[in-house]
Amino acid sequence: MNTNFIRLLCYFILLILMQDMVVDKLPLGTYIRPEIYTLFILLLPFNYPPISMLGWAFALGLGIDIFSMDIIGLHTAALLVLAYVRPRLLKLVSPKDDMESIATPSYHNLGWRSFIIYVMLSIAIYNTVLFILDTFSFHNFFHMLLRIISSTLATTFFIILIQVAFISKRR
Amino acid sequence: MDNLFRFLIGIRVLLSFVILEVIALLLFTASSYYQQSVVVSKLHSIRGSLHEQVTHFAQYLDLRETNAMLAAENTALHNELACYRFVHSTSPGTVTNHAGAPLFNYIPANITDNSVNKQHNYIMLDAGAADHVAPDMGVVTQNGVIGIVMAVTEHYAIVKSLLHTDWRCNVRLVHAGDFGPLQWDGLTYNEAVLHDIPQHSNVQTGDTVVTSGYSSIFPPDIPVGVVKSYEIKRGNFYEIRIRLFADFKKIRHVNIVSFLYRHEVNTLNELRDEY
Incomplete structure (x- = not known):
């Protein structure tokens, strides 16, 4: 448990730094922001305790808020929602017996179709909360919708890319 | 009571979610206050470094591109500086008469047409009578003598190049101190020949040749070239090959030398001829 915690802490720091130092510096324009740090919540093991997951989400959100110099609480609130709905989404896309597994969700154990649906749905929910809080009005609804869709697609693409390139090879 | 605990344990995930979410939203709405807190500002300074x-x-990663850009800019500035340096070092203020008044004025011009591959080469400049250019004015760059104005129109001037086998320019050897006419022999565009230097003169290869200033055409001490080789011809005189500083293939900008008292000198010369 302890080594597992330290391993997660390393990922945690690495993802925040990657987001701030690399991904946010990509010249992608105002509509697209790949949020690779959501990977942390999405790829926790199937059976990870929900309350611990909420704790991680809270810490990760604060870290991102502070590091991206955004409004404090913005990413925190959105990530908490993501962490809360994650078990329900997993239940939706995976067979029941997987939920007891210590494995992490991947295209190996979920299959490509279910994995992409899982990632995309999660990120869509996350982005919806994030952008509604960020805009704090429905004034430019179409504008906001466009940002939600483009960022969701970009984030899904990046997360699958990272999983294929780095994470699944190790296993 | 047991039932209440059981109920709370049953919704513990939802409960923690709601509590944390409320904290996050409170932070969110009171954000400007926390932004200014010590911890946040400390983290921001770490992030900054x-x-x-x-x-x-x-x-x-983009040093190569930056280098190319800087090199191009450097060249442009060098060219510009060379022009300014020339204008400054040989500016009218540095060549003055006994009373300290300037003797020469400079008119900048661009070369519009030039050749080096003939025996009688001419240069076209984009300055003319409208710019107070007149025939018999000298044309120079920072690298030496270029030629002499032959004729002008309103906005253009035609210049007899130094690379013109019929034209002579009076120059001086800096160390030996002797004067003589420099003339192009028509062989290569970066060499000319200095004639009429007496045999007793202390000619050395590498000696610099500058304009003599014994005319109303060029100011004195404009560098022209260096001695490349020399030999005795026609009995008592050296024939000295000079490698020219000016690259006649590359010059773009020149200055036309206007001697401010040329009319007085011309009048005196005419009076002399009358007597």
Whole structure:
């Protein structure tokens, strides 16, 4: 448990730094922001305790808020929602017996179709909360919708890319 | 009571979610206050130094492009500086008469047409009578004598190039101190021949040749070239090959030398001829 915690802490720091130092510096324009740090919540093991997951989400959100110099609480609130709905989404896309597994969700154990649906749905929910809080009005609804869709697609693409390139090879 | 505990344990995930979410939203609405807190500002300063490192690294990645850009800019500035330096070092203020008044004025011009491959080469300039250019004015660059104005129109001037086998320019050897006419022999565009230097003169290869100033055409001490080789011809005189500083294939900008008292000198010369 302890080594597992330290391993997660390393990922945690690495993802925040990657987001701030690399991904946010990509010249992608105002509509697209790949949020690779959501990977942390999405790829926790199937059976990870929900309350611990909420704790991680809270810490990760604060870290991102502070590091991206955004409004404090913005990413925190959105990530908490993501962490809360994650078990329900997993239940939706995976067979029941997987939920007891210590494995992490991947295209190996979920299959490509279910994995992409899982990632995309999660990120869509996350982005919806994030952008509604960020805009704090429905004034430019179409504008906001466009940002939600483009960022969701970009984030899904990046997360699958990272999983294929780095994470699944190790296993 | 047991039932209440059981109920709370049953919704513990939802409960923690709601509590944390409320905290997040409270932070969110009171954000400006927390932004100014010590911890946040400390973290921002750490982030700032991290970003500096990343920027340093990123700068390495496009060094090649930056180098090319700087080199181009450097060349442009060098060219500009050379023009200014020339104008400054040989500016009218440095060549003055006994009373300290300037003797020469400079008119900048661009070369519009030039050749080096004939025996009688001419240069066209984009300055003319409207710019107070007149025939018999000298044309120079920072690298030496270019030629002499032959004729002008309103906006253009035609210049007899130094690379014109019929034209002579009076120059001086800096160390030996002797004067003589410099003339192009028509062989290569970066060499000319200095005639009429007496045999007793202390000619050395590498000696610099400058304009003599014994005319109302060129100011004195404009560098022209260096002695490349010399030999005795026609009995008592050296024939000295001079490698010219000016690259006649590359010159673009020149200055036309206007001697401010040329009318007085011409009048005196005419009076002399009358007597």
